[in-house]
Amino acid sequence: MASLNTPASRQGNFTRYAVYLVLYLIVLGCKSLTIFHNKFHLFGMILFIPIAAVVLLFYIRQFNHEQKYFVKSFKLSFLGDYTFTFGMTLIIIAARILFTYLQAKGSLPKLTLQVHYLDHESNSLYWFLIFAIGIVFPTLQQFLTNGFFFNYFFRESTMLSSVLGIMASGLFFSILNFQFSLPILIVNFIYGVLFAWSYLYTQSLWIPVYLSILNGILMVIMI
Numbered sequence: 001m002a003s004l005n006t007p008a009s010r011q012g013n014f015t016r017y018a019v020y021l022v023l024y025l026i027v028l029g030c031k032s033l034t035i036f037h038n039k040f041h042l043f044g045m046i047l048f049i050p051i052a053a054v055v056l057l058f059y060i061r062q063f064n065h066e067q068k069y070f071v072k073s074f075k076l077s078f079l080g081d082y083t084f085t086f087g088m089t090l091i092i093i094a095a096r097i098l099f100t101y102l103q104a105k106g107s108l109p110k111l112t113l114q115v116h117y118l119d120h121e122s123n124s125l126y127w128f129l130i131f132a133i134g135i136v137f138p139t140l141q142q143f144l145t146n147g148f149f150f151n152y153f154f155r156e157s158t159m160l161s162s163v164l165g166i167m168a169s170g171l172f173f174s175i176l177n178f179q180f181s182l183p184i185l186i187v188n189f190i191y192g193v194l195f196a197w198s199y200l201y202t203q204s205l206w207i208p209v210y211l212s213i214l215n216g217i218l219m220v221i222m223i
Helices: 010-034 043-068 082-104 112-119 123-153 159-176 184-203 206-220
Strands: none
Touching: 010 043, 010 123, 043 123, 082 184, 082 206, 123 159, 123 184, 123 206, 159 184, 184 206
16 A cells, blocks of 8 residues: 555545645635735735745645656656747737737626726735736646646546546636636636646646746736
8 A cells, every 4th residue: 555655645645635725725815815805915915925935835845856756758848849838838828818808898707806906006916916926826726736636636648537637627727716707717727728738748847837927927917
């Protein structure tokens, strides 16, 4: 029987994943304190920054530590397939421009962060959103929806496992954004699928992290 301390243990995997998810929710709660009642609160930001940094460093440490348990046939560097990286970059940019245009036309509802910012515009809130929505949460989400997710739950190297994993990852990514308007859920699902596919294609977590950060920053810039 596999030790509970290794990712070969199903029970251990669910336990560890639950811990990672709770930590994510704590960071999310700190973000909510920062923009409580649509206003920017300095105390919330002071709380958010160290907690987000500790959780992110913990994710990275755990993920790097666990890689020794997983044998990968290959792993592309960031520019190992620069055509793929450049192509995915263009897709993410084009998709964000399209979705922003549809929001401007009223075909898609506004995101919660857009409502928060438009109700209380300020430089402090803008840069907080760049940091939190553009960098911190996209990175944490990729660990939860790709890194730990595929290592723990969809490890089989089969077409069926890959397809189911990509669909499940896309759905979970959509849920983690806590935007429960059906059109926005679908949009986030599409992004989640793209990020998951890029992870499986490259076997490198840093490609979807880069793409997710790119999307997050563009989303804030195009408010």
